[in-house]
Amino acid sequence: MAGIIDFISLYWDTLLEIGILWVTYYMLFLILSGTMAEQVMKGIIIIVVIVAVTREINLVIINWILTKLLPLSVVAFFIIFQPELRRGLARLGRFGGNNGKKAAIGEISKATMVLSKKKVGGLIAIERKVGLRRYVESGVGIDAEVTSELINTIFVTSSPLHDGGIIISGDRIEAAACLFPLTQNTNIPKTVGTRHRAAIGLSEETDSIVIVVSEETGNISVAIGGRITRDLEPKNVSKFLEGILLPRHREKNISFNSPSFCLDNKEEL
Numbered sequence: 001m002a003g004i005i006d007f008i009s010l011y012w013d014t015l016l017e018i019g020i021l022w023v024t025y026y027m028l029f030l031i032l033s034g035t036m037a038e039q040v041m042k043g044i045i046i047i048v049v050i051v052a053v054t055r056e057i058n059l060v061i062i063n064w065i066l067t068k069l070l071p072l073s074v075v076a077f078f079i080i081f082q083p084e085l086r087r088g089l090a091r092l093g094r095f096g097g098n099n100g101k102k103a104a105i106g107e108i109s110k111a112t113m114v115l116s117k118k119k120v121g122g123l124i125a126i127e128r129k130v131g132l133r134r135y136v137e138s139g140v141g142i143d144a145e146v147t148s149e150l151i152n153t154i155f156v157t158s159s160p161l162h163d164g165g166i167i168i169s170g171d172r173i174e175a176a177a178c179l180f181p182l183t184q185n186t187n188i189p190k191t192v193g194t195r196h197r198a199a200i201g202l203s204e205e206t207d208s209i210v211i212v213v214s215e216e217t218g219n220i221s222v223a224i225g226g227r228i229t230r231d232l233e234p235k236n237v238s239k240f241l242e243g244i245l246l247p248r249h250r251e252k253n254i255s256f257n258s259p260s261f262c263l264d265n266k267e268e269l
Contacts (some may be wrong), residue, residue: 044073101245104146104171109238111151112213112220116234121215122155123165123195125180126245130206132167132174139164139178146171155213165198165210181205185226192228199223209244211237 008015047070054063108124115122125132140161144150146168154161154176161176168174182194183201192200199210203223210223220232222240232240 044070047073101171102242104168105238105241105245107146107148108151108168108211108241109234110148112211112237113234114148114152115155115213116218116220119215119218120152120155120157120213121162121195122151122211122213123180123198124151124211125165125167125178125199125202126209126211126241127167127169127174128207128209128245130208132169132206132208135178135180135202136167136175139167139175141175142166142173144173146173165202180210183226196221196223196228200226200228203227209241 047066051063051066051070054066108126112122112124114120125135150173151166153159154166154173156162164177165180166173166176167178180198181201181204182197183204185200185204188197188200193214193216195212195214199212199221200223202208203210204226207225212221212223212228213219214221219230220234220237221228221230222232222237223229224244
């Protein structure tokens with residue numbers, strides 16, 4: 001124990017620098033997660049590592065070129081990806097707040113009830129850990145607070161944004177009229193429509209929760225991890241989402257006896 005204390009007291013400044021750098025990198029990761037800027041940031045980090053390596057093994061010319069390139073890369077990064085950084089900082093400011101999530105869940109639940117009652121088709125993707133930026137960029141940016149009125153307005157058939165899906169991140173609607181990938185799973189019955197196939201497809205590629213309201217029947221379905229739960233009661237949507245998204249509800253066993261398709265086999269559950 002004494003050895004550890006001596007080590008910390010001797011190298012406290014180095015350990016502090018390492019801690020600050022780690023926290024800074026982690027914050028950048030949270031801000032840029034799910035955006036194109038995330039990949040560019042990784043490229044800049046690789047350049048930094050290569051600069052350090054070439055300096056150690058005395059590759060003078062390569063090190064000189066990369067040393068000149070690095071500052072330009074950093075400046076270009078902040079200029080080109082200014083919108084992503086701004087949205088990321090706003091997301092970071094909302095990080096860890098369950099009150100905003102619960103309010104958003106309530107608004108989503110109210111919206112699905114109205115859509116279901118009026119038999120208006122809807123497709124809503126809720127972002128979790130895997131970023132949905134590539135799908136946000138396929139639609140029309142909104143960046144507005146989640147409200148049931150706005151969701152219902154988007155999906156009204158006279159609205160230019162009603163085709164495609166909306167993407168919700170935290171308590172914000174990021175975009176509407178987004179294009180989701182259709183599942184290629186051949187085990188799904190042919191009676192399953194395009195909206196439902198898009199919901200399953202997105203849930204296969206990401207960890208998002210995708211809610212579908214059928215235009216023909218008004219039935220509500222939820223796709224998670226390549227499985228789609230059909231005919232969910234409107235009054236149960238809020239509890240269903242809270243059980244997945246809110247930590248204190250995750251350990252509860254929520255079952256609504258709704259039929260679902262398991263995409264790992266050909267049987268209907």
